[in-house]
Amino acid sequence: MKQLLVIFTGGTIGSKAEGLEINVTDSGSYALLEEYRKQSFSREDVSLDTLQPLNLLSENITPSDWITLAAAIREVDWSAYEGIIVTHGSDTLAYTAAxxxxxxxxxSLxxxxTASxxxxxDERSNGLRNMSSSIDFIMDxxxxxVFVVYENDKGQSVVYLGTRIFQxxxxxxxxxxxxxxxxxQMTSDRTFLWQADRRNPTPESLSVTKSAIGWTPATLKLQDAILxxxxxxxLDYSLYEFAASKPRVILHDLHHSGTACALDSGKYSLTAFIKxxxxMNIDVYLCPIKDASDALYESSxxxxxxxxxxxxxxxxxxxLTKMMLAYGLYEDSNEADALIRGQSIYFEKYDVQEPIN
Incomplete structure (x- = not known):
């Protein structure tokens, strides 16, 4: 019998619906395991321990909740388990996974x-199948x-690296x-099939590495003064006056071609806003873009x-999550930037070579 740990944080997968309102309940998370055990696809070769450091809808999660979750995971005796499953709301799962x-x-495991x-x-729910596939992935x-397992609209249980998933x-x-x-993805016979591509690290290359951060629950700080x-x-940038308080750093999204309004001046000018x-000593980052060394539009x-x-x-x-971590660690912008852009911590930066055919 193999031991797995299930850490509940709330979310839809740990919620109940009353009328038209969905909310977390004290019993909702544990009902997940009760229902899983009733399914024909449940495994009898695993024993599930539980832990619940949080119980909230994921849209309400804050950086302090991430620290609480991280502390709970850090305090677990990893050697006692084959793997850990974190049940989470789908709204902010991508941020928590990163x-x-x-x-x-x-x-080391x-x-x-996963989510629902x-x-x-609800008969439309994929939560039980996501739980089952998460267990199968760990065992196989x-x-x-760090991974995310979630069923897509084709009924396939897809496996993502924790830093490579969109909201x-x-x-x-x-x-x-x-x-x-x-x-x-997980196959019909409950085994894991790696997506062969040069941009994906091979399963054999996934290995335990020394923490790039060197944190403890007592010392971990996350910067939330990010806009x-x-x-x-x-978009009228004059609306961002920062009179009472100002952000430490700004992350500005881009259009698909790596552009945003680059007029010389005026209230719509991102160029003027950056200056x-x-x-005001506010760092500004632009993301996403495939390759800034490639040919760019003049506006970029x-x-x-x-x-x-x-x-x-x-x-x-x-x-965004990497910025929260880097600016929580460092006061100096250059040190923070060296971590954000100069170092890949967990496969968040893609190798853009041609894919394997």
Whole structure:
């Protein structure tokens, strides 16, 4: 009998619906395991221990909750388990997966996050299948690291690396990954199949490494004075006055071609906004972009000349959480930047060579 640990944090997978309202309950998370045991696909060769450091809908999660979750994982005796499953709300799972990936590069067993599209009692729910596939992945793959397992709209149980997953889509309830490249999937015979591609680390290359952060629950700090801005036609930067308080750093999203409004001046000009931020000692990052050394639009060059830093080949979710970590660790912008752009902690930066055919 193999031991697994299930860490509940709340979310839809640990919720119940009363009328038209969905909310977490004290018993909701444990009902997941009760229902799993009733299914024909449940495994009798595993024993599930439980832990619940958090119980909230994931849209309400804050950096202090991440520290609480990380502390709970760190305090577990990893040698006692084959793997750990974290049940989580789908809304912010991508951010939590990225943060845990950075914090647990030294983990010696699989840490799998999973979620549900509807409460478990709803016949449309994929939560029980996601739980089952997470257990199967741990038992078959036996890989150290941080992963997400979630069923897509084709009924496939997809496996993602923790730093390579986008936020759940609003209209489809689907997770995607950059370059539409997941790490692999679970097959019908409950085995893990790696997605062969040069941009994916091989299963054999996944190994325990020394923590790049060197944190403890008592010393871990995450910077929350970060402003995230998404561009759209007519975005008025004069609305960002920062009179009472100001962000330490700004992450500015880009259009798909790595651009945003680069007018010379005026309230719609990101170029002028970047210059104003630099004068106020506010660092500005631009993301996502595939390759800033490749041919860029003239507008992109203007943004660089204004003082912004491009984050290449990394999702916004992975970039934002990495910034929170880096600016929590370092007061000096150059030290923080060296971690954000100069170091790959857990496969968050893609190798953009041609894929294997």
């Amino acid at each position: 943060m845990m990936s950075y914090l647990f590069t030294d983990i 699989p840490l799998v996050l 599209n509807y409460p478990i009692a 793959a036996k890989l150290s690291g 759940n889509e609003s209209f489809t309830d689907q997770f995607r990954s950059p370059y539409v490249l997941a790490y692999g 995230y801005i998404k561009p759209y036609p007519g 104003r931020c630099k004068e 060059h203007r943004l660089i000349e204004a003082g912004a830093w491009f984050i290449e080949n990394m999702s916004v979710e992975a970039a």
